Amino acid sequence: MDYMAKELTQDQIVEKRASLIAHAITILDSEGPDALTLRRLAVEAGVSRSTPYLYFKDKAALKDAMQVEGFIMLTSAYKKALEGLTHNRMRMKSLGDTYVAFALAHPELYELIFLTKSRRAPMSDNLAKVVDAYCVLTEEPMQAAWDAGELSMEPERLNKVLWVSLHGLLSLNRAGVIGGQSDFEALRADLGKILCFGFLPDDGRQELKTIYAPDLD
Incomplete structure (x- = not known):
């Protein structure tokens, strides 16, 4: 960081670090975790191979x-x-x-x-x-x-x-x-209804509550 402090302002350091993180997220989402390396990040960000190491000591830090x-x-x-x-x-x-x-x-x-x-x-x-x-x-x-x-x-x-x-x-x-997007959205809607209202009619809910009252109260 001493080297960067001589070459860049603090705002520039923060901006560069944020840019590297954004590029890393792009790699992760588009190519998967196996593609994410500090060397690959340097290529994606258009910087030297050593630059990412000035901001992240290793992949775990990234x-x-x-x-x-x-x-x-x-x-x-x-x-x-x-x-x-x-x-x-x-x-x-x-x-x-x-x-x-x-x-x-x-x-x-x-x-x-x-x-x-x-x-x-x-x-x-x-x-x-x-x-x-x-x-x-x-x-x-x-x-x-x-x-x-x-x-x-x-x-x-x-x-x-x-x-x-x-x-x-x-x-x-x-x-x-699951299937396509429409199947996903349909299941998501059904899941929301069941979580909010259950899957039994009103009389069925009351009977279930009577049987399992300790768990439902």
């Missing part, structure tokens, strides 16, 4: 920076999606729609930030900071709905159920076993 950027991107999309919405459950739905849109637009980045083994390792300070900000934003509408008596399951449990459901749908879609 991936960490990409995870940080991924969470920033998704959090920014969430904030935009929530603009003007006041109804708690509509806000929850908007976040779900945005989550799916992000996963479809950036499938490899989605997997990197949510599913890679590195996400289970201790996080860097920068990554922990953006993950915390992401969690606060995603949990707030659900907590508000719970506090208002609009949900029957506490937010922590419900959040896990929704995440597992959406991730399962996205994973099957990515594996190509």
Whole structure:
């Protein structure tokens, strides 16, 4: 960094680093994780082979920076999606729609930030900071709905159920076993209805609640 400090201003260093991360995400999403190397990044960004190493000591550091950027991107999309919405459950739905849109637009980045083994390792300070900000934003509408008596399951449990459901749908879609886009959208709509209203008629729901009351209360 001493060399860069002599040649570039701090703003230029930040800009160059952001540009390299953006190019790395492009490689990841278009060519997959196996294509992502610091040497390949240099070619994509049109810089010398040594330049990426001035900003990222190794591939792990680059991936960490990409995870940080991924969470920033998704959090920014969430904030935009929530603009003007006041109804708690509509806000929850908007976040779900945005989550799916992000996963479809950036499938490899989605997997990197949510599913890679590195996400289970201790996080860097920068990554922990953006993950915390992401969690606060995603949990707030659900907590508000719970506090208002609009949900029957506490937010922590419900959040896990929704995440597992959406991730399962996205994973099957990515594996190509669902069908075309229309099939995906139909399944997504059905999944949303079942998660919100169940799959039994009103009398059936009451009977089920009587049998499994400890789990449904």
